[in-house]
Each structure stands twice: as C-alpha cells, then as structure tokens.
Amino acid sequence: MRTASEITAMFTGPQVHRDVYTSPEIYRLEMKHLFANTWVFVGHESQTPNKGDYFTTQIGDQPVIQVRHSDGEIYVLFNRCPHKGTKIAIDREGNTGKFFRCPYHAWSFKTNGCLLAIPLKKGYEDTGFSESESAKGMTPVGAVRNYRGFVFARLAPEGIGFEDYFGDSLSSIDNMVDRSPEGRLEIAGPPLRYMHKCNWKMLVENQTDTCHPMVAHESSAGTAVNIWEEMGNPEPRPPAMEIIAPFMSPYEFFEKMGIRTWPNGHGHTGVHHSIHSDYSAIPGYFDALSEAYGEERAKSILDENRHNTVYFPNIMIKGPIQQLRNFIPLGPDKTLVESYIYRLVGAPDQLLARTAMYNRMINAPTSIVGHDDLEMYERAQEGLMSNGMEWVNVQRLRTEAEDFSQETVENGTTERQMRNQFDAWVKFMTVSMEGA
Numbered sequence: 213m214r215t216a217s218e219i220t221a222m223f224t225g226p227q228v229h230r231d232v233y234t235s236p237e238i239y240r241l242e243m244k245h246l247f248a249n250t251w252v253f254v255g256h257e258s259q260t261p262n263k264g265d266y267f268t269t270q271i272g273d274q275p276v277i278q279v280r281h282s283d284g285e286i287y288v289l290f291n292r293c294p295h296k297g298t299k300i301a302i303d304r305e306g307n308t309g310k311f312f313r314c315p316y317h318a319w320s321f322k323t324n325g326c327l328l329a330i331p332l333k334k335g336y337e338d339t340g341f342s343e344s345e346s347a348k349g350m351t352p353v354g355a356v357r358n359y360r361g362f363v364f365a366r367l368a369p370e371g372i373g374f375e376d377y378f379g380d381s382l383s384s385i386d387n388m389v390d391r392s393p394e395g396r397l398e399i400a401g402p403p404l405r406y407m408h409k410c411n412w413k414m415l416v417e418n419q420t421d422t423c424h425p426m427v428a429h430e431s432s433a434g435t436a437v438n439i440w441e442e443m444g445n446p447e448p449r450p451p452a453m454e455i456i457a458p459f460m461s462p463y464e465f466f467e468k469m470g471i472r473t474w475p476n477g478h479g480h481t482g483v484h485h486s487i488h489s490d491y492s493a494i495p496g497y498f499d500a501l502s503e504a505y506g507e508e509r510a511k512s513i514l515d516e517n518r519h520n521t522v523y524f525p526n527i528m529i530k531g532p533i534q535q536l537r538n539f540i541p542l543g544p545d546k547t548l549v550e551s552y553i554y555r556l557v558g559a560p561d562q563l564l565a566r567t568a569m570y571n572r573m574i575n576a577p578t579s580i581v582g583h584d585d586l587e588m589y590e591r592a593q594e595g596l597m598s599n600g601m602e603w604v605n606v607q608r609l610r611t612e613a614e615d616f617s618q619e620t621v622e623n624g625t626t627e628r629q630m631r632n633q634f635d636a637w638v639k640f641m642t643v644s645m646e647g648a
C-alpha cells in the first residue's frame with residue numbers, strides 16, 4: 213500500500229506520474245480518501261422537489277440517495293440497509309412516500325434515515341440491539357450543503373468546511389443562478405449519459421485545456437466552419453453555428469480569454485471573454501433580467517461569460533449556458549459522464565432550447581464534437597500503458613514555486629489549473645492517510 217509520501221511524489225509540479233491515471237491501487241485510494249475528504253456534487257434540489265422524492269447516484273464509488281424529508285430539507289444517505297446491506301433504492305428516481313422500506317426483510321426508515329419499524333421487533337428485545345449501529349437506521353453522509361440549489365456532500369464526518377473548500381469559486385454558481393430573473397434554476401429532464409473508457413481525471417483536465425479545440429475538433433467544428441464559408445458566410449448565423457464556430461478560434465483567442473485558479477483545485481477558463489461571449493441576444497430576456505435586478509446589475513451578470521468552471525474533484529459548470537457535467541468514476545479506466553442542463557426560471561424558453569442544443573451537439577453520445585475528445589482520452593489511456601515514459605507533462609507556462617493557495621488570473625493557455633488540481637489531489641488524498 214502506498215504511503216502519503218509516495219502519493220505526494222507522484223506530482224512533481226511540472227510532471228504527474230502515469231499511475232495516477234492507470235493504477236487500480238491509486239484508484240482505490242482515491243475512492244477511500246479523495247472522494248471522502250472533498251465536497252462532491254450530488255444533485256440539484258429540483259430533482260427532488262417534493263417530500264419523499266429521491267434520486268440515486270454515487271459519490272466516488274459510494275452509492276447514495278438524495279431525498280427530500282418531511283421537514284422539507286434534503287438529506288443524503290448511504291444507499292444501504294443497516295440490516296444486511298441491501299441497496300434500499302435502485303431506481304434512478306422516484307417518490308418513496310413517508311418512508312423507505314427495504315425489499316429484503318421490510319425494515320423501514322424515515323426519509324432522514326432514522327429507523328422507523330422492524331417486523332417482529334420483539335425478537336430483538338434483550339439482545340442489546342438498541343445499542344447497535346443498525347438501530348440508528350440508514351447512515352447519513354458526513355455533511356451536506358445545499359448551495360443555491362446545488363447539493364454537495366462530504367462523506368467524511370470531519371473535515372474542511374464548505375466555504376473554506378470552495379471560497380470565491382462559488383461566484384461561478386452564483387452567476388449561473390443569477391441569470392434567472394427569479395434567481396432559481398430547475399433541472400430540465402434527465403442528463404445525457406456517455407460512457408468513457410478512460411480515467412475520470414482526463415475529463416476534468418480537459419475542461420480547461422485550451423490548446424486542444426482547434427486541433428482535436430478540427431474534424432467536426434472545422435468542417436462546419438468550412439461548409440459555412442463555402443456557403444458565403446450567410447448572416448444571421450443559426451444557433452448551431454454560433455455554438456460550434458468558436459471551437460475553431462485561434463490560439464490567440466484562448467490565450468487572451470484567461471484562466472483563473474482558486475485554492476483547493478477549483479478554476480475556470482474565460483475570464484475576459486469566452487466561446488460563449490458572442491451568442492445573439494434572445495428577445496425579452498434582458499428586459500426580464502433588468503426588471504428583476506435593475507439594468508446595471510443585469511448587464512454585469514450577462515457580461516460575465518465564464519467558459520468552464522471546474523469544481524474539484526469532478527464537476528464542471530458552464531454559467532452562460534446553464535450546464536453541469538458530472539464525471540463519475542467507475543474504475544481506473546472507466547468514467548460515466550452525466551451532462552445536465554437547467555432552465556432559468558422566469559427566462560424565455562429560447563434560452564433552454566439553445567442550452568439543450570449545446571448539450572446535444574457537444575456532449576451527447578451522438579454529438580459531432582464529443583467523440584473527438586473521447587478518442588483523445590481513450591488513446592491517452594492506452595498510450596499511458598506503454599513503458600516508453602513514466603511521466604505526463606503539465607508544464608505549460610509554469611513558473612518556479614507556484615503558490616496554489618492564492619487566486620490567480622493568467623494566460624488562458626496555461627496548464628496551471630491542471631497543476632492546481634493535482635496540488636489539491638495530493639492534499640486531499642493524503643490528509644487522512646496514516647503518517648501524513
């Protein structure tokens with residue numbers, strides 16, 4: 213079993229050891245330490261709007277249930293019966309009424325997890341059962357926080373607090389939610405699900421990789437742009453072209469857009485402008501936003517065009533198009549990507565139509581862009597198995613003695629955000645390891 217100092221040695225600053233992507237042992241350590249000590253996205257509150265509504269997901273490899281209790285609060289419980297371990301809920305979502313009932317021996321639990329009833333309960337009298345762990349019912353995760361509708365959980369009972377963990381990075385969630393004239397988002401249907409045969413971190417890194425779009429997406433976005441040129445660049449461009457054309461922007465565009473990093477592995481591309489900056493205005497939207505916030509504030513909300521914000525360890529959000537991607541690890545070389553979209557409550561429906569189009573074009577298994585990335589991840593996963601070299605390079609625009617505890621804004625083609633993620637990776641992997 214690797215020690216904390218061996219884990220620390222896997223990220224040197226300019227390089228990362230390939231085992232972080234390929235080793236089953238590292239993967240198990242990530243599940244045990246990294247995903248327990250960090251605040252991990254669970255779901256959106258609008259996925260469980262009514263009492264008794266639940267949905268099932270996982271935090272790292274831990275099956276959990278997000279459920280709305282009778283007091284209106286959202287709870288996150290381990291999806292495990294305290295009797296023999298049976299998963300309590302297997303549907304993706306549903307309404308369980310006032311209680312969960314285990315399908316094996318019918319123990320039942322309140323929707324906050326407390327044990328409600330056991331058939332033939334007298335069989336447990338004088339056995340000391342009431343002192344047992346099982347008598348407490350289903351186990352809640354260590355801590356839960358609903359931030360403006362987004363539910364995050366920390367599995368570990370003790371650890372870093374929510375605000376300390378996210379800090380000013382929460383401004384990206386704020387901007388996405390503020391774009392609703394009512395300050396509220398609602399989930400719009402189930403996510404697109406797309407299986408990737410690669411390590412989950414490759415997907416997270418790619419979210420702020422600005423040196424690949426004009427190369428890897430030339431086959432899709434480049435073709436679209438060429439065809440449009442052959443047609444004489446007719447205006448106005450339809451939404452599909454507005455979405456896909458910026459993927460072919462030159463390096464200079466990405467250099468100037470800037471990357472901001474925050475402590476604990478969070479960061480975003482698109483500080484000054486982004487591939488979302490030049491979408492056409494949708495009739496009635498600015499008026500609705502101005503009415504809610506005043507013209508000046510409405511303008512400042514819409515002027516913030518952050519591209520991808522990574523919330524370490526494993527989600528990315530896009531404020532300007534109300535999207536969240538969850539990179540769920542299923543193995544060292546297997547990742548399920550869920551791409552959710554949200555409705556801006558009180559905004560014109562055309563905005564949701566554009567958001568849904570973006571998701572289909574860029575992130576769906578049937579996308580014309582998504583497989584460009586998939587192909588690169590899978591080739592990298594295979595290539596890393598070669599013995600030609602042990603290290604992966606993340607050195608671009610690195611300076612000596614980088615300090616990841618400070619917020620920074622840099623050239624948009626830096627790999628600093630990837631290094632920032634590995635700095636956080638080491639920190640939260642080792643914090644609960646013996647000898648750390």
Ligand code: FES
Nearest residue numbers: 293295296314317
């Ligand atoms: S395993 Fe759940 S009641 Fe027995």
Ligand SMILES: [Fe+2]
Nearest residue numbers: 424425429585
């Ligand atoms: Fe890409």
